[in-house]
Each structure stands twice: as structure tokens, then as C-alpha cells.
Amino acid sequence: MLRWADVAAVIFDMDGLVLDTEKTYRMAWREAGRAMHQDLPDVFLEALSGLSMDAVLRTIEGFCGPGFDPSEFNRLSAACWRDYVAARGIEVKRGFHSLRDYLDREGIPYCLATNSAAANAEECLQLAGLGGVFSTIITRDQVERGKPAPDIFLKAAAALGVSIDRCIVLEDSSAGIEAAFNAGALPVMAPSALPVDAATVARCKFVLNDLGELLGVMNC
Structure with a gap:
């Protein structure tokens, strides 16, 4: 069972996970x-x-x-x-604000790691009213390979100063879960499209309906 005590940081994907893009x-x-x-x-x-x-x-x-x-x-x-x-505008996905509030209260570090380019990521966050929410943002143009390669998540963990194997990576896509799994992270999925293939589900610690559900499954 995965517990908050096992987690050093949380890494959020952006498109389809935090933002309904x-x-x-x-x-x-x-x-x-x-x-x-x-x-x-x-x-x-x-x-x-x-x-x-x-x-x-x-x-x-x-x-x-x-x-x-x-x-x-x-x-x-x-x-x-x-x-x-x-x-x-761009809508923020359900559950993000409650999860972010919990991480802030508990002092758990988090960042954004996206396959979007930096300029596009910043534009999307501003349009969604989330400009300045993430102090650390890792984007496609900062790494050699995008997802499903693990590069973005490995760089995100390094930027936070934590071991990737103690990072929950929150993703909505099979490509993102593959990248998280290959990085050695703790993959958790809140799918933006259904159905999810069995191979992707097998790589996940949890599959959620929305980000807010993570609080329930981790705190039970």
C-alpha cells in the first residue's frame, strides 16, 4: 500500500491532468x-x-x-x-485545487512536468488562472526526449532534489504513465479518455476518477 510517508514529492502532468486542454x-x-x-x-x-x-x-x-x-x-x-x-478560457480539472491545498498544508513539494513547450505551458496556465502556482516547471524544450521517454520526470525529480522512486507522478495518458513507469516513479492515473488499456493500468499504483480521489486512497 502506498502512503504519504513513502512520498517525497508529487509531479503533475499538465494537459488533460491539471488543465482540461x-x-x-x-x-x-x-x-x-x-x-x-x-x-x-x-x-x-x-x-x-x-x-x-x-x-x-x-x-x-x-x-x-x-x-x-x-x-x-x-x-x-x-x-x-x-x-x-x-x-x-481553459478549465482546471476537478480535484486539482483540493489536492494542491493538501500538499501545501503538509509541506509536500510538487512541480509540473509537461510535454508542452515552455511558452505554451505558461500561456495555458495563465489562461486557466494558475500562473505562478508552480514554482518549478519542466517542459519538453528542457530535455532531449519527450514522453513516453522518462527524461522529463527524471529532470523534475532532480529539480526538486528528491529521488524519483519516491515521487508520485500524476498522469492522464498512457504515454505519460509509460514515461513515469520507465523513470522508476510511482505512477498514478486520472484518465482524460476511456477506456484505459490493461498494460497501462498494470503500471499504475492507482487509477482515479479525478485528482481529489488521491486524498481518499492515500489517507485510508
Whole structure:
């Protein structure tokens, strides 16, 4: 059984875990695809969850085939995304605030580790009203490899000055859980899309409905 006494720090993913951004990205990719006369099915877009943007573009390029212009797709999707979030903002996922309040009260260190680039991560946090909440943020452009490689989480643990094997890593995607598992962390999942495959579930200490549930399973 995992207890708070076993935990030195908590590492949060951002997209789909702290922020409800995955649906906004899928919408932007879908609309950019339509503008380029490409039909990107929902099941295909959902499978991109947790990947870095360069991996997303490579995967979409492979799906669309010869003649696809990833630079134009990136431009169109970015413009569509910014129009959407400028009008609607970005929602914070359920349970984040209660978990963060607990970590602050107990003096448990935490940070953000995301496959997004630094500029994008900061923009998203500001739009969600979370600017300045994380004193330590590790982003894709700070490491050689993005998730599902373990680099981001290893760097996050080093930045916090703790051993990775005593870090809970909170993730919403299979790629993120794979990265946490490969890093030697304590993976916990709050999925942003269902179902979750059996191999991913097997790597998790817990699978939650939302972040607030961690307090219940850890404190029982």
C-alpha cells in the first residue's frame, strides 16, 4: 500500500491532468485537418493524448500521407486553438485545487512536468488562472526526449532534489504513465479518455476518477 510517508514529492502532468486542454487541442487539430481537406477521426485524435507536439505532427503526417504540410497544419491549428481559448478560457480539472491545498498544508513539494513547450505551458496556465502556482516547471524544450521517454520526470525529480522512486507522478495518458513507469516513479492515473488499456493500468499504483480521489486512497 502506498502512503504519504513513502512520498517525497508529487509531479503533475499538465494537459488533460491539471488543465482540461486535450479537448481544445483535438478540436483545433480536427478543424485544421478540415481546412486541409483531411478527415481526422476522433479515435485517432484521442490516441495522440500525452504526446509532444513534434510527435503529434509526425503521427498526423504519417496518417495523412504524401503532400501533407505539417508546418501549415501547425499554423492553422494554433490559430484555431487561440481563438477558442481566448473566447472560452481553459478549465482546471476537478480535484486539482483540493489536492494542491493538501500538499501545501503538509509541506509536500510538487512541480509540473509537461510535454508542452515552455511558452505554451505558461500561456495555458495563465489562461486557466494558475500562473505562478508552480514554482518549478519542466517542459519538453528542457530535455532531449519527450514522453513516453522518462527524461522529463527524471529532470523534475532532480529539480526538486528528491529521488524519483519516491515521487508520485500524476498522469492522464498512457504515454505519460509509460514515461513515469520507465523513470522508476510511482505512477498514478486520472484518465482524460476511456477506456484505459490493461498494460497501462498494470503500471499504475492507482487509477482515479479525478485528482481529489488521491486524498481518499492515500489517507485510508
